[in-house]
Amino acid sequence: MxxxxxxxxxxxxxxxxxxxxxxxxxxxxxxxxxxxxxxxxxxxxxxxxxxxxxxxxxxxxxxxxxxxxxxSYQFQTGVYADAPILKGTLTGNLWVKGGGDVTLGSKFFNADGLELDVLNRWADSLIAMGLHEVKGNIIIDGSDFGYNGAPLGWSAADLGNYYGAFPAGINWYDNILKYYFATGKPGTKAKLIATYPKQSQLYFNSRIVSARIKGDHSNVYGYPYDYSRSASGRLPAYKSSYMVKGSIPDPELNFAEVFRNVLVSKGILLTGEVKTMRLAKLKRPDYDMITLLLSEKGRNVxxxxxxxxxxxxxxxxxxxxxxxxxxxxxxxxxxxxxxxxxxxxxxxxxxxxxxxxxxxxxxxxxxxxxxxxxxxxxxxxxxxxxxxxxxxxxxxxxxxxxxxxxxxxxxxxxxxxxxxxxxxxxxxxxxxxxxxxxxxxxxxxxxxxxxxxxxxxxxxxxxxxxxxxx
Incomplete structure (x- = not known):
């Protein structure tokens, strides 16, 4: 009433x-x-x-x-080859050019566990084109959007948390990093047991302890493009796997590692390296002069x-x-x-x-x-x-x-x-x-x-x- x-x-x-x-x-x-x-x-x-x-x-x-x-505008991501595919082998590089799409693998448009569907579909399309081996490098290019990280005025207390995830030229899974902790009796230190996606370069210092509480009372700290992360606070005691969400340090590198793993899982042989434009500082190609293999349109505005x-x-x-x-x-x-x-x-x-x-x-x-x-x-x-x-x-x-x-x-x-x-x-x-x-x-x-x-x-x-x- x-x-x-x-x-x-x-x-x-x-x-x-x-x-x-x-x-x-x-x-x-x-x-x-x-x-x-x-x-x-x-x-x-x-x-x-x-x-x-x-x-x-x-x-x-x-x-x-x-x-x-x-x-109705849609952001686009392109996958390119800078050499021909001959007898199943790309002798040159495979480029992924980001167009700022924030919906790739997003939880808001994909059910849990289906966030890799778009990358699996890319791999299947490449295989259907006859690609079975990449002798060059896989290069992820989000340089059109720069590498300045978060905007002016964002608090350091926000940057490491999921709501402080910043968009880049190429993004995946809302640029979220999930930390999984095992907690014991109240007062003991929580143990980090896994992250999703896996992070090969992460340095994590946790001061999170177990407590007699019901919800997440922790905070993750870290800066854009810095793989040093720390966390403090409390999590519920006696949990075998308790998830805390944070932000991805480097969206370009994260995408590179995830995409590489998908290609390998599909049986595509990679003999080169996986590189990012930010870290490798490569000369980008004229994308109009190399071959567009596939283009992905994201969700509309x-x-x-x-x-x-x-x-x-x-x-x-x-x-x-x-x-x-x-x-x-x-x-x-x-x-x-x-x-x-x-x-x-x-x-x-x-x-x-x-x-x-x-x-x-x-x-x-x-x-x-x-x-x-x-x-x-x-x-x-x-x-x-x-x-x-x-x-x-x-x-x-x-x-x-x-x-x-x-x-x-x-x-x-x-x-x-x-x-x-x-x-x-x-x-x-x-x-x-x-x-x-x-x-x-x-x-x-x-x-x-x-x-x-x-x-x-x-x-x-x-x-x-x-x-x-x-």
């Missing part, structure tokens, strides 16, 4: 309750709600104040991808954007952003993508005070105001891509990362929005279809709080419920 207070409170009263809350007096707050049809401002508080908003940043990223890539917004997948958000830069300029680096993004939005909305450094919102260097979000959301409301963009957003009380927001309250089913959460940050931005049939855009962010996140959310819910009841 819907609670009566959920829509009985006026928006102004709900706003007053949030902004005068004693535990939030030292926090930064930015709020704005606008009626799309009339342009009337329904609610505002520091609407022009810009600060980090966490994952609501993905609203800008996915909108940019819909607008500049298009919903609409599918990727839907997972990005529905489940807040950081890896996908960064991949979409870099992909925009790659398509527009031929350069898939973060810097190139950000230049494209800033130029594009600067020509569409008021970007005064807007600073975006990544696609996912993990960067605490981002500076976005409630006004920026509402400008973006109004722009997309009139875009030919609006229906798909809107459908990519989760619904309050129903789905995705906001399925618990306004649950059994007035806002349930009426709010489609993106949430953002980091330590000391809570944010929501999106659309409201109100009780009377009016359409609003809104954004509400609280940054710098030290109280429980649930307390902040409860205050925000009152604002969202009051707007939904108009």
């Amino acid at each position: 819907l609670q009566s207070w959920a829509w009985g409170q006026e928006p102004a009263a709900a706003l007053f309750e949030l902004t005068t809350d004693p535990v939030l007096l030292n926090s930064k707050i930015s709020i704005l709600a606008i009626d799309i049809k009339t342009g009337d401002t329904l609610l505002k508080w520091n609407p022009k104040k810009s600060f980090a908003t966490a994952s609501t940043t993905k609203l800008f990223t996915t909108a940019l991808a819909y607008e500049l890539l298009g919903p 609409d599918e990727i954007a839907t997972w990005t917004n529905e489940r807040s997948v950081n890896f996908f958000a960064e991949g979409l952003l870099n992909g925009v830069g790659y398509k527009i300029t031929g350069d898939g680096t973060n810097a190139s993508a950000l230049n494209v993004e800033h130029t594009y939005w600067g020509s569409k909305i008021d970007t005064s005070g807007l600073r975006i450094f990544d696609g996912s919102g993990l960067s605490r260097e981002n500076k976005i105001s409630a006004s920026h979000f509402c400008e973006l959301l109004k722009y997309m409301y009139h875009s030919p891509n609006f229906n798909l963009y809107f459908a990519s957003l989760p619904t309050a009380g129903v789905s995705g990362t906001i399925r618990d927001l306004c649950n059994d309250q007035m806002g349930e089913g009426k709010i489609c929005a993106k949430s953002g959460s980091m330590t000391g940050i809570k944010s929501y931005a999106g659309y409201i279809h109100s009780l009377s049939g009016r359409d609003f855009v809104f954004a509400v962010t609280v940054n710098g709080f030290t109280c429980a996140t649930s307390h902040v959310v409860s205050k925000m819910e009152k604002i969202l419920n009051s707007l939904s009841g108009l």
Whole structure:
């Protein structure tokens, strides 16, 4: 049953309750709600104040991808030969050219255990072409996307964890590394027994101990392209195999090792080495002048954007952003993508005070105001891509990362929005279809709080419920 207070409170009263809350007096707050049809401002508080908003940043990223890539755009990966295949033997090199596809072997598009299907299919296709031996090298080339690793402003505490996995020119399995631990009695050190995928160069220093707990209370630390990893924290006691997810140190090298193992398992003889462009610093070929053996198209932008917004997948958000830069300029680096993004939005909305450094919102260097979000959301409301963009957003009380927001309250089913959460940050931005049939855009962010996140959310819910009841 819907609670009566959920829509009985006026928006102004709900706003007053949030902004005068004693535990939030030292926090930064930015709020704005606008009626799309009339342009009337329904609610505002520091609407022009810009600060980090966490994952609501993905609203800008996915909108940019819909607008500049298009919903049906697919990232491509190519496998090339720089010499002919004669009597089953490739005397030259086998090249894999990455196009930034973040869906290769992704858990979001492949059931557990089927992540190798795409590489098995590649191997089968090569065998069907008559290839049985590679005398040259297998070279993995993701150089179009650079090797800078994570964007500016990502915390060292995030980089080693699965949600801190960064996309590269070539990716596989969401660039996730799974660590499997055996745990004993409480207080004893957990033992690393395996990783998936296997990592030949990993140096791992673990301080994880067993404890009388039910969930994962561990953290993995490490930097991009550094195979030294450490971990600390606690895991449940008496587990024969407990899995902890982290990020892959080097996506290019990881793919090289996985692909080599697949080819060998299929009976293809490899007499050369497996190399990566980053480590070997090779001269890349003119791909138009060598033979394309096969091309793999990944999932389309609409599918990727839907997972990005529905489940807040950081890896996908960064991949979409870099992909925009790659398509527009031929350069898939973060810097190139950000230049494209800033130029594009600067020509569409008021970007005064807007600073975006990544696609996912993990960067605490981002500076976005409630006004920026509402400008973006109004722009997309009139875009030919609006229906798909809107459908990519989760619904309050129903789905995705906001399925618990306004649950059994007035806002349930009426709010489609993106949430953002980091330590000391809570944010929501999106659309409201109100009780009377009016359409609003809104954004509400609280940054710098030290109280429980649930307390902040409860205050925000009152604002969202009051707007939904108009």
